[in-house]
Amino acid sequence: MVIGVIYAVLFWTATIVLVLGVANKIRIYAKTPAPLKIPTTPAPVTQSGVFLRMFQEVFLFKSLFRADKLLWILGMLFHYTMLIIVLRHFRYVQDPVWGVIQFVQPFGIYAGFLFVIGLLGLMARRVFIDRIRYITSPSDIAMLLLLILIGVSGLMMQFVSPTNIIMVKAFFRGLIAFDWQPLPADVPLLIHLGLVATLMLIFPISKLLHAPGIFFSPTRNQIDNPREKRHVSAWAAELDKQGKTYLDELDQGK
């Protein structure tokens, strides 16, 4: 039961940190003005065009495809298998389990292998390509290791030492209902869950912010219409209004 309590606290904390942390970052991104039109051209000239561009970036990694085919394959492999795996895990919290979630169950297992293979490929790039090695920090390696270990420990439970799934499900449903439930004291499970919680905790303070961040990237999400529509940010408009040249000449009083 002690383990159950420790992990319950851990997951609640991790969830709060993840949600509030990311929400805070999104708030900062949203409120920071983009004073100039800087879409990387050729860029769409309509809002629906921007929607399409963003869709292609987010779901197909279009720019990455142009940049580096190997990385694109590894990136697609890793991200999409992760998506399937995450969907598959919904069955540990849902009751009844949705149709889609049931549908992805069998794929989830293969996805687990491909997930780890994709990550090993990404790791190999960091080790063997001199340019990538140069820009890699220890934290980049640590993050890959974290994901690989999450994958491996998950696969262990699937194929080597299965854990008591019923108990796990009860634990997570308990979390949602604020009702303490015990967790099986299996090492792979505890490692798996501990690492997942760690991942959630570091999300808002690391490069994992690329997930929400891409939606705010001005080079991708701006419409190419500067001549047709005047675009001015609030701080710049103040210069116009007060007829000043430099920001430090502005009358701050308002």
Add this chain to the structure above:
Amino acid sequence: MADYDIPKITGEDGIVDIPNLQPDAMKGHGPWVSKPEFQEDMHFPTDFTMPENVENYGDASTLVENWKERALDKMGDLKSRYRSLQVFLDICVKCGACTDKCHYYIGTTDPKNMPVARQDLLRKVYRRYFTFAGKFFGKMGMPGFVGAAELTEDVVKDWYNYYHQCSQCRRCSVFCPYGIDTAEISMAAREILDHIGMGQKYCTEIMGKLNKIGNNLGLPEAALADTLEGLEEDIFDDTGVDVKLPLDKKGSDILLITPSADFFAEPHVDGLMGYAKVFHELGLDWTLSSYASEGANFGMFIGSYENMRRISLRIRKAAQDLGVKRIVFGECGHAWRVAYSFLNTLAGPFDFLDQNYPVPQHVLEITEPALAAGKLNIDKSQNDDKVLTFHDSCNIARGSRMGDKPGGQFVLPRNVIKAVCNNYVDMPADTIHDATYCCGGGGGILTDDLMEIRVKGAQPRMEALKHVTDQHQVTHMAAICAICKSQFTKVVPYYGFTMDMIVSVHQLVSNAIVLKGQLTEEEIEARDAEEEAERIAAKEAREKAAAEKAEKESKDSAN
């Protein structure tokens, strides 16, 4: 020719191989630092000491007081005002997709010229002082674990050196999965440097001239008027047609803003004559302005919104004072980015201009439709001595548009070239359109003190050019950017080309256009012969008179 190695080019497939990295290959002191008096006019702090020699660039003793706090303050200020900076500093995943995309990395092999590594010079300081992870691991004495680092003199030196090895060409942003644009980072870095006593002499002095006189060259009104008159004479001599290049003509329809290099440099000036001929043929009423006699806006290079706006407002004022209805820009890459993407923001709204035309408009947006509609009389054979290729200027390719459709910036110039030349070949696909390689001299580094980086950075473009010259008999490369033209004419000789292979697009138009009432070559020859004969006759008459006079005088004195 130079005390460094010029990269080798082969011309095989026109694509450079990606080199292995060599740390610190381009370590150095960077370009000349700007003096306090120049900084003052730009409204930057001046309480710093000019370093005695280049080795002292970035030493704390020469920087402004409390330079560290002030650098961090500026960083905090900028990231709260620029979403690009805030987001880009956070979201890079170090995937490395951009690492082989920068012409400066390819040409120099210095890893700090890989776009992500260039960003990291600033990002590591951001991480250390503005993020939880950086502060946490920093306190534990291991900031490097999360890619954070203390702000030290060495970091400032690296900033100054490597942020002046970026031409802000945005090629990296095309390939980054999140659109991270290193140009935004290097602009911010230069703005920070300007606030701690590390401004760049070249950019600051040029902007000083513009603010005082109206153009980057410091060409005063009288000299400009003279130059234009000279050009009118040149055109008259060539064609027998009286084509005007008006200056400060009130009540004109069109104000033409063009880079000041167009007034004197080769091949720029041939382009200017080209615009004049096109306007003349189309019966457009236009003028240049002596007050706003500059298209380029170096405020963008140093990341200073305020200075960029100050320069842009000259154009607004000129347009209002002259009472024009339209603003048209000449051939210039960076100028066109600022004009197309920013002018409305910086100096708008332009509700006092004719709304039937885009504000501003590119001269190609006038020439191209006119050619397509057959409004210009063209003799393509005038360019038959050439096989052309075209260099997409990065700031036009990746930072602006021409015409109504996305990508018009690639189509319009090519349409114009093909309409006036019979022979045209594109360079390899990975080196044109939005994947174009920079000329190597953009973004405020077109200065002699940065010659090495300029020469090396040109390598990918030179490789592509070599390919088409070797395999497709290309003889000339056309460009539509003042900086590209200047940079290329200076740099192509290092790679075994001749400088006159660089041409302006409107120079080609100028060659091929047949003006109404234009004299044929024979007529010009006849005219010139006639003038020559008249000149000789007059001379002979003078000499004869003088001889008679002398004879008479000697007779007189003899008497």
